[in-house]
Amino acid sequence: MAHTLHSFDNGPALAEALADKVAATLSESVTTRGNATLAVSGGSTPKAFFEALSKKPLDWSKVSVTLVDERFVPADNPRSNHLLVATHLLKNAASEADFIPLYQPEADIEAAATVATDAVSEMGTPLDVVILGMGADGHTASFFPGGDNLEDALDLELPPRVMTMEAAGAGEPRLTLSFSSIADAGLLVVHIEGPEKKSVLEKALSGEDEAEMPIRAVLGRAETPVEIYWAP
Numbered sequence: 001m002a003h004t005l006h007s008f009d010n011g012p013a014l015a016e017a018l019a020d021k022v023a024a025t026l027s028e029s030v031t032t033r034g035n036a037t038l039a040v041s042g043g044s045t046p047k048a049f050f051e052a053l054s055k056k057p058l059d060w061s062k063v064s065v066t067l068v069d070e071r072f073v074p075a076d077n078p079r080s081n082h083l084l085v086a087t088h089l090l091k092n093a094a095s096e097a098d099f100i101p102l103y104q105p106e107a108d109i110e111a112a113a114t115v116a117t118d119a120v121s122e123m124g125t126p127l128d129v130v131i132l133g134m135g136a137d138g139h140t141a142s143f144f145p146g147g148d149n150l151e152d153a154l155d156l157e158l159p160p161r162v163m164t165m166e167a168a169g170a171g172e173p174r175l176t177l178s179f180s181s182i183a184d185a186g187l188l189v190v191h192i193e194g195p196e197k198k199s200v201l202e203k204a205l206s207g208e209d210e211a212e213m214p215i216r217a218v219l220g221r222a223e224t225p226v227e228i229y230w231a232p
């Protein structure tokens with residue numbers, strides 16, 4: 001599938017441009033359909049983008065926000081992606097948005113995935129905007145190399161859902177949207193910053209083994225053309 005690389009001089013310029021693009025896409029959905037949906041990633045990269053997006057003027061009360069992936073930890077854990085989004089995105093104008101967590105306080109992670117699948121499915125499909133990150137190991141969402149559920153997670157024939165994932169490089173057990181949940185998003189973005197991530201992207205684009213670098217599934221098989229946002 002096609003992809004487009006958008007390069008910026010620095011992180012703040014990227015954050016503003018991506019926030020403008022996402023806000024415009026969400027606004028269009030609110031105008032045409034009455035609501036809008038957004039799934040965002042965690043990690044260190046998206047903080048400035050979240051801060052910029054939180055200030056964009058749109059009818060956030062009509063916007064539902066969820067996560068692309070989450071650790072199986074409650075929202076008061078410093079490694080929680082929910083905490084990251086609450087701190088940097090769900091404030092200012094965006095405090096009006098509805099947030100759908102992937103972590104659920106169930107007895108085990110499989111039960112949490114089932115509850116989260118029901119909650120995310122109420123957002124409807126396809127999602128309007130999905131923002132992916134990418135790790136230095138070529139993971140995206142919680143599609144980790146060596147992940148115990150990787151094959152099913154990348155299977156576009158399986159229904160959209162929240163899945164569990166464990167992998168040596170993942171730390172805590174994870175909850176992740178399946179590839180079938182994100183591959184047809186209205187706007188599908190891979191947001192990466194720094195020279196190391198650029199090298200990882202170039203390596204991903206030069207090969208085909210999805211088990212080695214799961215980001216290749218997104219770059220190669222997503223139904224929606226991928227918009228890559230990069231800054232040094």
Ligand SMILES: O=C1O[C@H](COP(=O)(O)O)[C@@H](O)[C@H](O)[C@H]1O
Nearest residue numbers: 041042043044045069133134135
């Ligand atoms: O584990 C994760 O890492 C990736 C990338 O994070 P970064 O710190 O290198 O920006 C992120 O996309 C994913 O959501 C997160 O759970």
